[in-house]
Amino acid sequence: MNDKGQNTSVNRSEKTEAIDREKTVATPHFDAAAVEQARPAVPLSQVRQGRNWPTGLLIIIAILSGLAGGIIGGLLPALYQTQDARQTVSAQQTPVEDAVPGQSPTQPAVNQPVPAEEASSPDQGEASPKEDTEATLRSALKSWVAATNARDLERQMHFYNPVVDAFYQSRNAPRALVRADKARVYRRASSIDISTGDPDIELSPDGRTAVMRFRKRYAIAGGGEDRRGEVLQELRWQLTDGQWRITSERDLQVVR
Numbered sequence: 001m002n003d004k005g006q007n008t009s010v011n012r013s014e015k016t017e018a019i020d021r022e023k024t025v026a027t028p029h030f031d032a033a034a035v036e037q038a039r040p041a042v043p044l045s046q047v048r049q050g051r052n053w054p055t056g057l058l059i060i061i062a063i064l065s066g067l068a069g070g071i072i073g074g075l076l077p078a079l080y081q082t083q084d085a086r087q088t089v090s091a092q093q094t095p096v097e098d099a100v101p102g103q104s105p106t107q108p109a110v111n112q113p114v115p116a117e118e119a120s121s122p123d124q125g126e127a128s129p130k131e132d133t134e135a136t137l138r139s140a141l142k143s144w145v146a147a148t149n150a151r152d153l154e155r156q157m158h159f160y161n162p163v164v165d166a167f168y169q170s171r172n173a174p175r176a177l178v179r180a181d182k183a184r185v186y187r188r189a190s191s192i193d194i195s196t197g198d199p200d201i202e203l204s205p206d207g208r209t210a211v212m213r214f215r216k217r218y219a220i221a222g223g224g225e226d227r228r229g230e231v232l233q234e235l236r237w238q239l240t241d242g243q244w245r246i247t248s249e250r251d252l253q254v255v256r
Helices: 003-007 032-037 042-050 055-091 117-120 129-149 153-157 173-188
Strands: 164-169 170-174 191-196 198-201 209-221 226-241 243-254
Touching: 003 042, 032 191, 055 243, 129 153, 129 191, 129 209, 129 226, 129 243, 153 173, 209 243
Parallel strands: 164 243
Antiparallel strands: 164 170, 191 209, 198 209, 209 226, 226 243
16 A cells, blocks of 8 residues: 555545644734734623613613603593594584574574563563652642642642642641632732752552652742742642542741
């Protein structure tokens, strides 16, 4: 056998190269350029710690993530309910095209029925029976004063009851006595001027009698003596046969 067979390869297609056992590896050297480019050695334990996240930071991130998720989860149902409520209100509103022409959709319809309490309430301008009676008595007082100033005896006597309960100092005076007294004053006076203030009227519960008090200013000239003054006068009225008539005439107080 050939001694060189130990240097051949098993695979004849590959070339083999003899190993030079006496060839040595070059010794490593560190010059100035290599020192500048070299990196300091770091222990593996420190490298692993630098790459790990701190445990406290991970806990804080987890808590913040949970809070954000809770807030978002609470806002979404509220937003959904608000949108649903707006849609409901919009559906309940009256469409503009269904409103009465020339009328705002927010205003009630023209043919809307009036509540019963409003329909049955009396007109605010309508006077009550008490106000009507007081107005009638004030009108009678003005007519009585006008007849006195005109010295119209017949017209003035139309306001007196057949029997006057009180006529100044007289009591239960018949109409004839009242007529005679007034006729005497008219004959002597050349002019009579009487005016009254707004009367205070007290009606009885049945509305058939009334007490009227007012200030009366008078000026009577003629007969050799002029009389002027002001008194607080009282007239009592009674409703007889649909006509208010005087049942009492007297002065309560002399003002001046």
